[in-house]
Amino acid sequence: MEKERKKLINWLGLAGVLSLLSYAAAVIFSPLDFPGYKWMEQAVSDLSAVSAPSKLLWERLSAPYGACGVICMTAVSVYISERKTGTKLFRLGIYLFAIMSMISNVGYKMFPLVDAGKEIKSFQEVMHIVVTVLVVLLSIVSLILLIIAGCKEKKLRPVGIFAAIALGMMFVGSVGTAAVPPEYFGIVERFSVFAAEGFKAFLGCCLFLGFRNAA
Secondary structure, three states: OOOOOOOOHOOOHHHHHHHHHHHHHHHHHHHHHOOOOOOOOOOHHHHHOOOOOOOOHHHOHHHHHHHHHHHHHHHHHHHHHHHHHHHHHHHHHHHHHHHHHHHHHHHHHOOOOOOOOOOOOOOOHHHHHHHHHHHHHHHHHHHHHHHHHHHOOOOHHHHHHHHHHHHHHHHHHHHHHHOHHHHHHHHHHHHHHHHHHHHHHHHHHHHHOOOOOOO
């Protein structure tokens, strides 16, 4: 059988990998412009707070992150919709994950934290928490749907397995932030933030490969 040639929409899947690399670079290198930042103790969002000295470096390093993530998930959604890839449950899970990515990209830019590591008081900071809650809830629901779809359909199992890994990392992050001592908050919190980005990059790779065996 002749191998199907990759189309532009397949190549757009690689935007998910670029999004992950950009986010990782921002998380790793932004503390260089934040004297006194303790990555094991502080949240990632402290690096992009309005008052954070690392904000400019964060914005430069993470510039491809938001746009590429939305491009990737939009392309994935369009591809599986047009080709009716997988089951309806599978497609719903993908759509919800795409919506989560869009809310994350827009919401955190509209409502960044004002002061790094300070008490949440202002309207802007409260809305930052609201965006976080929406992102977390949509992530959990979408991943659960994809896990169920993977359990029901053998051809969707790889996606289900990676969704389960991502969900497990999110729970480690959410439970860990409340269970570990404050000085280790930043470590477990990073499990949650990288879970979604890693899964997004995985879906981008699936799109690049044309969701083999899932049609």
